Amino acid sequence: MKTLNTSANFDAPDDFYEALIDAHRDLDTAQSHALNAALVLLLANHIGDHDVVADALSKARQTVLRS
Amino acid sequence: MKDIDYQKLEFAQSPMPTTAGGRHGVVVVGAGPVGLSMALDMAQRGHRVILLDDDCRLSAGSRAICFAKRTLDIWDRLGVGQAMVDKGVSWNVGKVFFKNDPVWSFDLLPETGHRRPAFINLQQYYCEGYLYEAAAREDNIDLRWRHKVIGVTRESTHVVITVETPDGCYTLSADWLIACDGARSPLRKMLGLENQGRVFRDRFLIADVKMQADFPSERWFWFDPPFHPNQSVLLHRQPDNVWRIDFQLGWDADPLEEVKPEKVMPRIQTLLGPDARFELEWVSVYTFACERMHTFRHDRILFAGDAAHRVSPFGARGANSGVQDADNLAWKLDLVMRGLAPTSLIDTYCQEREFAAEENIRHSSRSTDFITPKSEISLLFRNMTLRLAKDYEFARKLVNSGRLSTATSYAQSALNTPDGDAFSPALPVGAPAPDAPISVQGDRRWWLGQLGAGFVIAVFCPRHPPGAQALRDLARLQEDPLAPKALLVLGKTLDPDGIDTHGLARVHDVDGVAHVRYDARDHTTYLVRPDQHIAARWRGIDPDAILAALRRATRAADEGN
Numbered sequence: 001m002k003t004l005n006t007s008a009n010f011d012a013p014d015d016f017y018e019a020l021i022d023a024h025r026d027l028d029t030a031q032s033h034a035l036n037a038a039l040v041l042l043l044a045n046h047i048g049d050h051d052v053v054a055d056a057l058s059k060a061r062q063t064v065l066r067s
Numbered sequence: 068m069k070d071i072d073y074q075k076l077e078f079a080q081s082p083m084p085t086t087a088g089g090r091h092g093v094v095v096v097g098a099g100p101v102g103l104s105m106a107l108d109m110a111q112r113g114h115r116v117i118l119l120d121d122d123c124r125l126s127a128g129s130r131a132i133c134f135a136k137r138t139l140d141i142w143d144r145l146g147v148g149q150a151m152v153d154k155g156v157s158w159n160v161g162k163v164f165f166k167n168d169p170v171w172s173f174d175l176l177p178e179t180g181h182r183r184p185a186f187i188n189l190q191q192y193y194c195e196g197y198l199y200e201a202a203a204r205e206d207n208i209d210l211r212w213r214h215k216v217i218g219v220t221r222e223s224t225h226v227v228i229t230v231e232t233p234d235g236c237y238t239l240s241a242d243w244l245i246a247c248d249g250a251r252s253p254l255r256k257m258l259g260l261e262n263q264g265r266v267f268r269d270r271f272l273i274a275d276v277k278m279q280a281d282f283p284s285e286r287w288f289w290f291d292p293p294f295h296p297n298q299s300v301l302l303h304r305q306p307d308n309v310w311r312i313d314f315q316l317g318w319d320a321d322p323l324e325e326v327k328p329e330k331v332m333p334r335i336q337t338l339l340g341p342d343a344r345f346e347l348e349w350v351s352v353y354t355f356a357c358e359r360m361h362t363f364r365h366d367r368i369l370f371a372g373d374a375a376h377r378v379s380p381f382g383a384r385g386a387n388s389g390v391q392d393a394d395n396l397a398w399k400l401d402l403v404m405r406g407l408a409p410t411s412l413i414d415t416y417c418q419e420r421e422f423a424a425e426e427n428i429r430h431s432s433r434s435t436d437f438i439t440p441k442s443e444i445s446l447l448f449r450n451m452t453l454r455l456a457k458d459y460e461f462a463r464k465l466v467n468s469g470r471l472s473t474a475t476s477y478a479q480s481a482l483n484t485p486d487g488d489a490f491s492p493a494l495p496v497g498a499p500a501p502d503a504p505i506s507v508q509g510d511r512r513w514w515l516g517q518l519g520a521g522f523v524i525a526v527f528c529p530r531h532p533p534g535a536q537a538l539r540d541l542a543r544l545q546e547d548p549l550a551p552k553a554l555l556v557l558g559k560t561l562d563p564d565g566i567d568t569h570g571l572a573r574v575h576d577v578d579g580v581a582h583v584r585y586d587a588r589d590h591t592t593y594l595v596r597p598d599q600h601i602a603a604r605w606r607g608i609d610p611d612a613i614l615a616a617l618r619r620a621t622r623a624a625d626e627g628n
């Protein structure tokens with residue numbers, strides 16, 4: 001079973017983070033939620049593998065429930 | 068010829084039986100699509116069937132309208148398929164709209180070479196009408212109107228049924244009782260049994276309207292259209308210029324108010340535009356549940372159709388799965404009643420059809436979660452999926468306006484003989500046998516029409532017919548008490564008249580389609596069950612293996628248990 005890669009995988013982590021924040025620039029909260037939803041769908045399809053996506057969903061949910 | 072108005076038919080109450088009549092073989096309760104199919108199947112297999120119905124009418128209102136290819140294939144075997152297709156509206160294409168925009172179109176039968184389309188739309192009263200007429204012609208069926216089951220007692224070897232008629236009550240003893248008495252199944256309640264599952268908090272309005280309209284024969288589904296904001300709408304064509312319009316109303320809608328014409332007419336007018344002329348045929352508000360009985364067998368009482376399982380209407384998995392229940396049960400019950408299989412074969416009805424019910428409930432629940440999002444975030448993802456679907460292919464695959472009924476593949480069934488030889492995974496053992504155009508003695512026919520109602524040993528011969536010894540082996544197999552029929556499928560380059568098949572039946576794969584669909588080479592052999600599901604297959608003709616698979620498919624090893 002494939003699992004989610006959680007070791008560092010970005011060539012340029014700061015570039016990614018800047019791009020993520022930039023994508024949300026000037027959006028109201030509802031638009032930002034919509035953008036995040038679109039992003040989840042686009043990225044999940046790119047990953048494709050159900051086990052990997054399920055692992056990501058599980059880790060994300062655990063993170064929210066623990067905080 | 069003018070159509071019969073089946074909704075207006077009122078059958079004379081059937082008289083009370085004058086004698087107790089001893090022990091009966093099969094009693095079926097409920098003359099709906101499932102009970103009628105079940106009774107026809109058993110009757111055609113030579114069994115006397117008593118069919119009890121508490122009413123004296125067929126379906127009031129259109130109700131179930133979508134009948135799937137697999138159901139039509141089953142009804143073809145029972146001899147009623149053509150009437151259904153002649154009257155029904157055939158369709159293969161569905162379109163999905165978000166607001167005003169088309170986002171996706173799907174073709175449910177993208178290839179030719181099948182006798183039947185993916186679906187026909189046909190009012191349930193026509194479906195029941197044709198089944199009723201076939202049942203009325205059948206000497207083996209004793210159809211009793213206004214005979215209501217009010218009590219049932221389970222004995223170890225039989226069932227005692229108390230029946231109430233307007234003239235009084237009587238009792239019947241039966242070896243087997245088949246409960247096809249619908250979603251509210253009185254029999255289920257009499258036994259103190261319950262369905263388990265989810266009830267959905269949403270209401271839908273069905274409005275069947277008569278009008279001249281130029282919408283194509285396709286299934287159209289709108290999410291959040293301007294004419295019915297924030298809700299969904301489904302449009303379907305039926306025969307006689309009747310159109311099914313299904314409006315999502317939400318949980319807070321008042322079901323008594325919503326069926327009033329003054330509420331319904333403006334909704335439809337907004338959809339069709341101010342100039343459209345139409346009249347209301349049938350209006351109903353419904354809610355739904357996805358649930359099933361824990362097990363479909365209770366000693367000698369077997370549940371089938373809505374009595375055993377319920378789904379939402381999105382996907383047309385209600386009546387279609389019920390007819391498949393009957394199809395699965397009839398041949399097994401027949402073999403058990405004739406002493407050709409142990410009673411444990413009946414348990415495989417439960418295993419296979421409970422698996423199918425689970426599959427149908429899963430698909431139906433998922434569709435409902437997409438159509439009726441349960442939370443703000445669920446709605447956000449749903450609407451974003453629809454927005455992405457306009458531009459990106461991947462999102463179209465996520466759009467779920469109902470995953471339409473396809474036949475369940477019994478891939479895990481204990482009746483299957485797992486593959487020993489290599490075959491394309493496209494057609495697994497346990498799947499229903501695919502159709503193909505073939506010819507018989509020069510006349511164009513359909514492959515499924517040649518299979519009949521018993522086991523079939525199909526031997527494919529694209530280039531070379533089997534040798535004399537193999538033909539003798541096949542002829543000998545036909546003499547087994549289960550009477551499997553050997554069928555040679557000759558390749559298109561072979562001359563069917565130039566081959567001595569030692570008396571075995573032959574068909575000619577004139578288009579070469581059958582060989583492709585069955586991934587066949589010379590002497591590839593399939594064992595097909597009486598319900599036309601694939602039980603086993605090999606790359607050669609091995610009589611011992613065929614016999615072993617036949618025993619396995621009838622649970623002969625359980626004999627004496």
